[in-house]
Amino acid sequence: MADIATLILEIIKCIATPTCRCVDYHRKFKEDVEDLKSKLRDLNSRKKDVETQLQVEVCSQKQVKQQVEDWLQDAQRINDEIQQAEQRVDNALFLSRARLGKLVREKIIAVDAVLQRGHFPEGLVVNKPATALPLPVENLEGEVSVKEKIWGYLTGNEVQMIGVCGIGGVGKTTIMKHIHNELLLMKSIFDKVIWVTVSYPLNVVRLQHEIAKGMRMNESLIENEDEQWRASELMRMMGSVKYALILDDVWQRFTFEDVGILRPTTENGCKIVITSRKVDVCKSLGCKIVKVSPLSKEESLNLFLDKVGSDIPQVPELEEIWKAMVDECAGLPLAIVVIARSMKGITDVREWRHALNELRERVKATAKGSEDEIFERLRFSYDRLQDSNIQNCFLSCSLYPEDYEIRKDDLVKQWIDEGLVEELGSRRAMLDKGWTILNKLENSCLLEKGHSEDFIKMHDVVRDMTLRIKSIGPQFMVKAGMQLREIPDEDKWTENLEKVSLMKNEISNIPLNMCPNCPNLTTLMLQKNNKLTKIPDCFFASMQGLNFLNLSETGVESLPNSICNLENLTALLLHGCDNLKQLPCLAKLQALKKLDLFRAGIKVVPEGIEMLENLQYLDLWCPNLVELPSRRILTIDLSNYVKSNHSKRLSNYVFMVGQVEPDFNDADLSKMISLGECEIGGEDSVVLPNDMQQLWIYKCRKFRSLSDIHSLKNTTKLRKCCVTKCEEIECVVDMVMSSFSFIKNLEELWLDKLPNLSIVVDVEGEEATLPHIFSNLKSFWMRGCSRMKRLFPFELLQGLQNLEKITIGECEQMEEIIGWEGEEENHITDAATTTTTFTLPKLRALDLWNLPELKRICPTRGVMVCDSLQQLEIKKCPELRRIPLVGNVQPSPPAALNYIRVWPQELWESMEWDDPNAKNVLQPFMDFL
């Protein structure tokens, strides 16, 4: 907005000159300018909204719609164009009034056009297309003949459908991933190579969706509701490409016609490969069966050695043991990998022997060819995790749907919220601990890599195994991602249940009188059931032990009263519940540590929240929260809240009271307070947290000085302070009235549109503190402070030794940047013979614009020593005559200087120089735009 403001100012100035005569025209022109100004403001707030929304929505599976991207570019282009226009207006003498008027009107139309297009009722993001990337995959050990057989069928003409069968963990998927990646490299064989993980239960809609995505087909297919139409459309489209379709992990029979998969024939040259544990499923689909057998002894040994690492001691005794161990793995690659990993780094022969005995004990009773074969071997690796915390974290991964890629970040947070990570004082420390556990599980190969670094997966066989472990002892009920439309019957909710996951289903309602009796239930995951709108009153009544409840992304409109009695509940997650209108009083949830209401639909702050003594994490980013009528009340609320010491428990917070500065930059939301249109100074001034790092003050009319906010005296971490549009402020900091400690750590100071500001720091009589004031300040930014005359008194310079950037613009009365206390003339005589130097050792950029009265950057004959200075910009400072960068003893430019911009060019020509050489020294750095 800075640029449009300049433009407008310039235009208004221009029309005030005698050359502009026609009054009507002026009025119309003024109106047009106002119109442009307001339209551009609308456009930029719309743009900002879109950008903010995108920050929330874009993730690894979602990308910005092209249409939205184009619009953002257009909006930016319009802004740029208006900025350029501003520069043309700077040369307004050359522009006729008529052209100026035309220019403004053209821009209005252009801005309007972009603004009109800035609505995206169908959303801003789309799913990322499946870019057929190579799948991450382990090295393939052995299985050469099987692979060659499949490859032969794929490239030959005899077989169109191949069924790759074998028991879980034998390596079917791994073989197919290798083949998939090789097919991608050999582009000439198929037009499209598509991989779909099918899993149990088969979801026809998702299958169609994935195939269409893999074919990069028209998106409207996915959106159409009519299943049959979709099937026939998919089939039609598949007819136009020669495809290879790999369906991994198929469990159930289905017909190609129902899905819309075009049958491969010798004529069309297409192929389908199905992997399944079930031979009969492959047969029913008409596949040629390729059986994947366990690895040979030698292959097993190679794989084992590869995974266990090269650091096992080469002693004959040990060799015996690990050979025996490999024998126990029955040639199952998955078992070999996880067992080898669990032995990695162990060098003690006795420990190896012990492990071998344990493994034999596990395997003893299992029948060959049964599922137990692999389970018991995996179980051995699980037991070897030893630490029960780590085991529980591992087990909790099985609460997610089969073949689901879990975001690592979410998983770690869930562990913490479930109480599986030991209490360590700070959330940061617990996150670190959580990640350590995650890495350990990944290294043990009990969890697999996802499609990107941020995700992790549980092998379906491993998941089956963990659910079996649970069914022996304590209980899990996991029906995640199973397309359930109804919640499991009450009799399934047995008393011994500990964890229940029903996440990612289509459960729409829970029977009215349902009241599961599960006193031992600690974790309940109901998230991602967006059709679920109501939970019956007594649903939670017999779940007193519940401590983790995730209801995020459900359609719930209210929560039942029975939730109030969950005295052990530590995490209540209602992230993205935009239908949620009502919450009962939360005061009794005394154990609650985390309450996530991000984007919930509530209009008022939940009752009883202030009673939650243990709350550590609160997200109240709720777009519908209504403002209370009086600002005064708001600041008192904030003050009372801060006085309660509750905020000290928060590792981060953002409090925005009242209106938020429209140009507010939300890039860095750490420990921030924003106060808009509030009463904050004076008698009972607002109380702010001592560890606050950023303070934004916007349009606070009666605000006079930061020194009036008494509680600032005790803040020690304040890094950034922005004061905007406060009419009465005269002095930012008054040293007489306050201690300087709170500005000691300040790194950034922004002062914008403060019409009465005349002094930044009043240091009257406090000289002793001078070297410390602003001693950490890096960036100073000031605009539109029309009463400022002298920015920094000479004395203050001692403190500014870390200043890197100074930007000052539109201050109508500003005469000097650095000056003597009192009148300039008094000092001239003293300094007539000697040169005074002013040192700002870290200053990199000095930017001065539109300062009509600016006469001096530093006192007459003074020289600024700025060895780090890279850029100097001086625009529209018509009275400035001196650039004090080059002394007369040994004229040389600042060492780091990159460029100087002076505009208009005449200003450069009219500069006066102490030394005739000085101009020549600087001339090479001039950049006349």
Ligand SMILES: *[C@@H]1O[C@H](CO)[C@@H](O)[C@H](O)[C@H]1NC(C)=O
């Ligand atoms: C996508 O399909 C719809 C309906 O079949 C059609 O109207 C639209 O033009 C298609 N779009 C493209 C880009 O092919």
Ligand SMILES: *[C@@H]1O[C@H](CO)[C@@H](O)[C@H](O)[C@H]1NC(C)=O
């Ligand atoms: C709760 O569920 C949401 C939606 O699936 C998920 O994004 C979030 O990570 C979950 N929270 C925790 C702590 O598990």
Ligand SMILES: *[C@@H]1O[C@H](CO)[C@@H](O)[C@H](O)[C@H]1NC(C)=O
């Ligand atoms: C609930 O947990 C306790 C402690 O682990 C156990 O003793 C009890 O048998 C469990 N109750 C049921 C019904 O399984």
Ligand SMILES: *[C@@H]1O[C@H](CO)[C@@H](O)[C@H](O)[C@H]1NC(C)=O
């Ligand atoms: C709540 O948690 C405490 C401590 O873990 C436990 O002793 C108590 O039995 C729990 N209450 C219920 C109702 O399960």
Ligand SMILES: *[C@@H]1O[C@H](CO)[C@@H](O)[C@H](O)[C@H]1NC(C)=O
């Ligand atoms: C907050 O903490 C301060 C100092 O630690 C203490 O004096 C004050 O009484 C506390 N306030 C409350 C409401 O506990």
Ligand SMILES: *[C@@H]1O[C@H](CO)[C@@H](O)[C@H](O)[C@H]1NC(C)=O
């Ligand atoms: C600042 O801290 C001191 C000592 O902890 C305390 O006495 C004083 O009341 C605090 N001042 C304000 C304004 O909070």
